[in-house]
Amino acid sequence: xxxxxxxxxxxxxxxxxxxxxxxxxxxxxxxxxxxxxxxxxxxxxxxxxxxxxxxxxxxxxxxxxxxxxxxxxxxxxxxxxxxxxxxxxxxxxxxxxxxxxxx
Numbered sequence: 001x002x003x004x005x006x007x008x009x010x011x012x013x014x015x016x017x018x019x020x021x022x023x024x025x026x027x028x029x030x031x032x033x034x035x036x037x038x039x040x041x042x043x044x045x046x047x048x049x050x051x052x053x054x055x056x057x058x059x060x061x062x063x064x065x066x067x068x069x070x071x072x073x074x075x076x077x078x079x080x081x082x083x084x085x086x087x088x089x090x091x092x093x094x095x096x097x098x099x100x101x102x103x
Contacts, residue, residue, distance in 0.1 A: 042057070
C-alpha cells in the first residue's frame with residue numbers, strides 16, 4: 001500500500017490543481033494499470049482526500065492485473081470496464097456508474 005504522502009508526490013500537478021478548483025465530475029474513466037500511479041492508488045487517494053469524487057471513478061482494465069487489484073475491485077462499489085469493449089457495453093457501464101454515483 002502506498003502512503004498518502006507518496007501519492008501526493010505521484011499525483012500529477014495538473015490533476016491536483018483541477019481537483020482543488022472543481023470536483024463536479026459526472027464520471028472519471030481510469031485505467032487500472034498506469035505508469036506512475038495505478039488506478040487503484042488514485043482511487044484510494046481520492047477516497048482519502050475527495051471521497052465524493054472517488055465515487056465517480058470507473059476502472060478500465062485489460063484483464064491482466066494482480067490478485068490484489070482483483071480483490072480491491074471486488075470490494076469497492078465502483079463499476080469496471082474490461083478491454084476490449086464495444087460501444088454498447090461502454091454505454092451500459094457509463095449509465096450504471098452514473099446511477100451509482102448519484103446515490
